[in-house]
Amino acid sequence: xxxxxxxxxxxxxxxxxxxxxxxxxxxxxxxxxxxxxxxxxxxxxxxxxxxxxxxxxxxxxxxxxxxxxxxxxxxxxxxxxxxxxxxxxxxxxxxxxxxxxxxxxxxxxxxxxxxxxxxxxxxxxxxxxxxxxxxxxxxxxxxxxxxxxxxxxxxxxxxxxxxxxxxxxxxxxxxxxxxxxxxxxxxxxxxxxxxxxxxxxxxxxxxxxxxxxxxxxxxxxxxxxxxxxxxxxxxxxxxxxxxxxxxxxxxxxxxxxxxxxxxxxxxxxxxxxxxxxxxxxxxxxxxxxxxxxxxxxxxxx
Numbered sequence: 001x002x003x004x005x006x007x008x009x010x011x012x013x014x015x016x017x018x019x020x021x022x023x024x025x026x027x028x029x030x031x032x033x034x035x036x037x038x039x040x041x042x043x044x045x046x047x048x049x050x051x052x053x054x055x056x057x058x059x060x061x062x063x064x065x066x067x068x069x070x071x072x073x074x075x076x077x078x079x080x081x082x083x084x085x086x087x088x089x090x091x092x093x094x095x096x097x098x099x100x101x102x103x104x105x106x107x108x109x110x111x112x113x114x115x116x117x118x119x120x121x122x123x124x125x126x127x128x129x130x131x132x133x134x135x136x137x138x139x140x141x142x143x144x145x146x147x148x149x150x151x152x153x154x155x156x157x158x159x160x161x162x163x164x165x166x167x168x169x170x171x172x173x174x175x176x177x178x179x180x181x182x183x184x185x186x187x188x189x190x191x192x193x194x195x196x197x198x199x200x201x202x203x204x205x206x207x208x209x210x211x212x213x214x215x216x217x218x219x220x221x222x223x224x225x226x227x228x229x230x231x232x233x234x235x236x237x238x239x240x241x242x243x244x245x246x247x248x249x250x251x252x253x254x255x256x257x258x259x260x261x262x263x264x265x266x267x268x269x270x271x272x273x274x275x276x277x278x279x280x281x282x283x284x285x286x287x288x289x290x291x292x293x294x295x296x297x298x299x300x301x
Contacts, residue, residue: 039272052268059272068256076252080230083166088226090174092219095181096207114175126240129168130155161246169234180222181215188214220298228285231277253277 008015034049039059041052063069094114101107117125132138133154140151154160188211196206235254242250253273261270285300293299 036271036275038268039275041268043268043271055268059269060276062269063273063276068251071248072251072253072256075249076231076233076254078249079162079165079233079252082162083169083233084226084230086166087170087173087177088223090170091177092181092215094174095178095185095215096211098178098182099185099211100203100207111175114178116175117172118176120172122234122237123240125168125172126237129164129241133164155241156243156245158246158249161242161250165234165237165241165250169237181218184215184218185211216296217298220292220296221300224285224288224292224300227288228281230284231281 037049038052040054040056041049042055043049043052098107098110101110134140135151135153139154140149143149144151152160154164192210192214193206196210201209231253233252233254235252235258238250238252238255239258242255254277257270257274257277260266260273264270289299289301
C-alpha cells in the first residue's frame, strides 16, 4: 500500500492526465454493459431492465434456428475473409514500396494522396460511390466508351456488392493503415542494411531479407487483431450502400441487428445477436493469440 502511495505521488501528473480517459472508458465502455441483461430477458421499456421477465437463452436459440442464420454467417465471413485477403497485405506492400523511394518530394506526395481518403466521412464516400457507380455514372460511361458495354446499376447487383465494398475500403484506408508499418520500418537497425549490402544484396533482397522480417512482429500483432474482428464488418458502410436487391450477398449480422433492433424495436433479440457476435470475436481473438504465441512467440499478451 505504501508503495502504491509513493508511486501515485511520484507520477501524479501522469495519473491526472489518465483520469479523463478512464472516465470516458467507464462511462462509454463499462457502464453500457449493464444493458447486456436484456439479451436474457423479454425486455419491455415500461418495466425497465430489472423489471422485465427473464427468458434465459430463448433469443439465442431463436437466432440460431432462424432461416437467416446461415446466410448472415456466410455473408459476414465471406466479406471479412475477402477484406482480409485484400486490405491486410496492401498496406504492407505500400509501406515497403514507399520505403524504397529516395525522392522525398515524390514520397510525401504519394503519402498525402493515399492518406487523404481516410479523412473523408463514410457518408460522403458512399455518396461518391453511388454517383460513380450509377446507371448514368462515370464508370458506366467509361466502360461503354472503351468496351461498348451496356450500363449496369452496380449497387443493385448482388454479385458486385462485396467487391464494391472491399475495394472502396482499400481506397479509403490503405494509405492510413500503412503508417504503422512505416513506423515499424523506421525502427529497423540500419546496420542490418549495411551488412546486407556488404553481402551483395540489392534493394529487392534487402527489402525481402531485412525489411520484411523486421516488421513481422507488427504484422502478426495486427493479424491477430484483425482475426479478432472477423465477425465485425463495416456495418455502417453496408447500411449506406446495400438495398433489398443485394441482401443475398450484403446482408451481415450487423445489418440484421440494426433492422431488428433499431427499425423493428426488438431490443432484446438484437442485443442477444450482437452479444453472440461479440463472444465469437472474443473467442477467435483468444484462440489466434494462443496459436501465434506457440508458433511465432509473438502475441498480444
